Amino acid sequence: MAQRFRFQEMDLKGAYIIKPFYATDDRGGLIKDYNIDTFKAAGIDHVLKETFYTISRKGVIRSTHFQLIKPQPKLMGCISGKVWYVIVDLRPESETYGQYKGMELNGDDPLRILCPAGFGQGYLVIEDSVMSYKASEVFYNEGDSGIMYNDPDIGINWPYEMIGGKENLIISEKDLQLMSFKEYSDKMRGFWYDNE
Numbered sequence: 001m002a003q004r005f006r007f008q009e010m011d012l013k014g015a016y017i018i019k020p021f022y023a024t025d026d027r028g029g030l031i032k033d034y035n036i037d038t039f040k041a042a043g044i045d046h047v048l049k050e051t052f053y054t055i056s057r058k059g060v061i062r063s064t065h066f067q068l069i070k071p072q073p074k075l076m077g078c079i080s081g082k083v084w085y086v087i088v089d090l091r092p093e094s095e096t097y098g099q100y101k102g103m104e105l106n107g108d109d110p111l112r113i114l115c116p117a118g119f120g121q122g123y124l125v126i127e128d129s130v131m132s133y134k135a136s137e138v139f140y141n142e143g144d145s146g147i148m149y150n151d152p153d154i155g156i157n158w159p160y161e162m163i164g165g166k167e168n169l170i171i172s173e174k175d176l177q178l179m180s181f182k183e184y185s186d187k188m189r190g191f192w193y194d195n196e
Helices: 036-041 181-194
Strands: 006-009 016-019 021-025 028-032 050-056 061-067 074-089 100-106 112-115 119-135 144-147
Touching: 050 074, 100 119, 119 144, 144 181
Parallel strands: none
Antiparallel strands: 006 016, 016 112, 021 028, 050 119, 061 119, 061 144, 074 100, 074 112, 074 119
8 A cells, every 4th residue: 555745835835734645564664754846846955965864751841943044944754753843934034934733653554744944843843753754854963953942932832741740851951041022122233124
């Protein structure tokens, strides 16, 4: 049995839920989650430049990360375990600026999410997990940035109950120092003003 690629654009324009090519037989299965020609035929220009993985324990929260310089569009998938994954539209000119979408990703479902340039992303780890990143820009440390996970203006409704409560969060010192959405908005206004 084989399932072809299927692409569904989300309410946040440019972001996609992708059901990859998936074939099974008596031996097991094969998942192909990226093919440059198939993506281009669907109107998605995603040329791989870098792939990497994160390995996370239950309770880890990886906040709303993005690159201010050289934005890094990513094709995201959960290889094993379970996470609650979030994307946030951070494009100031967008009609959905500041809005987010959250969904469960898990290792039993080959679902992928295309997080485009101009978006932030993060996730709460519900079970020990491995996440796959297929990026169309290389990581650029000088541009690395993010917005705090509990920013009141974005108001992400994290499912803390799935890790036994907020007290079980595991968060890096770096993520505790991230900016607010208001600070980000002010920074972006300054960026566009300075570059007019």
